[in-house]
Amino acid sequence: MRFSDIIGQERAKAFLTQVMAREKIPHAYLFTGIPGIGKASTARALTAALNCMNPEADDSCGVCATCRKIRTENFPDFVKLAPEGQFIKIDQIRELNRALSFAPNEGGYRVCFVERSESLTDEAANSFLKTLEEPPPGNILILSATEPLDLLPTIVSRCQRVPFRPLTPEEIEQYLMEREEVERDSAVVLARVCRGSLGEALRMKDSGFLEARQEWLHELMALVKVPPEKALPYALQLAEGLKPLGAQGGDRARGGLQDLLETWANWYRDLLVLKTGGPESIIVNVDFSQKLKKSAKSFSIKNLIHSVQIITQAGQDLSRNRNPGLVLEHVILALRRLCEWRGDPDRILERNH
Ligand SMILES: [Zn+2]
Structure with missing residues (x-):
């Protein structure tokens, strides 16, 4: 997964590539926006760019062993946390805190992506605060949420905000035709009914x-x-x-x-x-x-x-x-x-x- 594989989201990508060039990379981010517009994919692209064996100017190479592992979801230093049932519970956060205390497996950066972080229970959120403030070296935390107002302010204030916008019908139409081989007539309709979410368009297609x-x-x-x-x-x-x-x-x-x-x-x-x-x-x-x-x-x-x-x-x-x-x-x-x-x-x- 490369930044160039992500459709739209130019501002988010520009921000992240600019951040990567800094001497000290900030360790906590909050990706906001509706589901299905590339937040998780961008987290993977960032993981690849940070760990790639032959990085190009602002992006990963897409072909080295690390890039391949990330693409096939076999990279041990990309950790995804999602709600179990309705909530992300305190036990999940305790386990994550423990896992992060070990150095990254591959010696580079470990990226931890928290899906739907608005579903953290208050207890879980509070036990995550210290990690978010100062994670062990080599760890980068990315929280994703539809709406930052649904999160505790103490969580939001510890993160760099990265807004993702709904995609345009044209962007979705083009993606469906070029990468999913959807016929034009169907692509035009899907791109308009999906409310700016590629994930939703793909769900509807299938x-x-x-x-x-x-x-x-x-x-x-x-x-x-x-x-x-x-x-x-x-x-x-x-x-x-x-x-x-x-x-x-x-x-x-x-x-x-x-x-x-x-x-x-x-x-x-x-x-x-x-x-x-x-x-x-x-x-x-x-x-x-x-x-x-x-x-x-x-x-x-x-x-x-x-x-x-x-x-x-x-x-x-x-x-x-x-x-x-x-x-x-x-x-x-x-x-x-x-x-x-x-x-x-x-x-x-x-x-x-
Ligand atoms: Zn690579």
């Missing part, structure tokens, strides 16, 4: 999301034409359709439904963009642009805003562990009722509460 998305959008478009008295059976039938996803456990049904809700929310947001004359370049469902334009005519702006709100609420219900089937039924019935009403949707919503 989970059959694109095929499911086509179905979900057709089902949503068909909903307008379902007669009111058939709305409930239609909702039940769609909820039933989620069951195969749930066969391997409730979490998969939940994940599938989150993707469905996000897909539908994007649809209504796209309609809002068209309806309000916003820039077409920010439309997510580019492959449905003709259908979107046609569909936009039959909704009012207020109606579209309410539709997005209904779906957002459903997403929150789902993360509070509500039954996925019931959540979906509720969304479908609520959206169907909005279709009936071309005037002021407030009156419909009031009637339903």
Whole structure:
């Protein structure tokens, strides 16, 4: 893994290469940003650059024995710590503290990468403070977190902050086509639905999301034409359709439904963009642009805003562990009722509460 393999993140890379040139390299960093944008890969690239046997100007060579070990995840001096279950617990930190007290195996730098450090329990965080302040020689600590506000200030203040930004659709599109051999049409869609996270785009690519998305959008478009008295059976039938996803456990049904809700929310947001004359370049469902334009005519702006709100609420219900089937039924019935009403949707919503 080389810095040049990481897409985007020019500022983070420039900062780290500049830091490496210093006589005394700072020993604690906090990488911040959403998941799936290269924080762990950059930690590996830094490990390679610090330990490479034939380093080039600002980067590792990518081919020496050390670089190969890092790429195949066999390098003993790259240590990754991740939550066990929901939290990183004090026992994990105690074990890490012990491991760091021995000199690095390969005689260079040992890099310890703490994934989702917001999941450190207070107890674990406190027992990590001293190590973070002054780790044994040869150790570099990298904490990663989505949002620094979720960490104890005493942790944040001991680290050099390195912000990572969401990737642009163009960066993700190019990566998917060049390195994953994804066809252009699919790459364009994945790059827009993944909210700037390459990790999310790759997950969607490998989970059959694109095929499911086509179905979900057709089902949503068909909903307008379902007669009111058939709305409930239609909702039940769609909820039933989620069951195969749930066969391997409730979490998969939940994940599938989150993707469905996000897909539908994007649809209504796209309609809002068209309806309000916003820039077409920010439309997510580019492959449905003709259908979107046609569909936009039959909704009012207020109606579209309410539709997005209904779906957002459903997403929150789902993360509070509500039954996925019931959540979906509720969304479908609520959206169907909005279709009936071309005037002021407030009156419909009031009637339903
Ligand atoms: Zn090398």
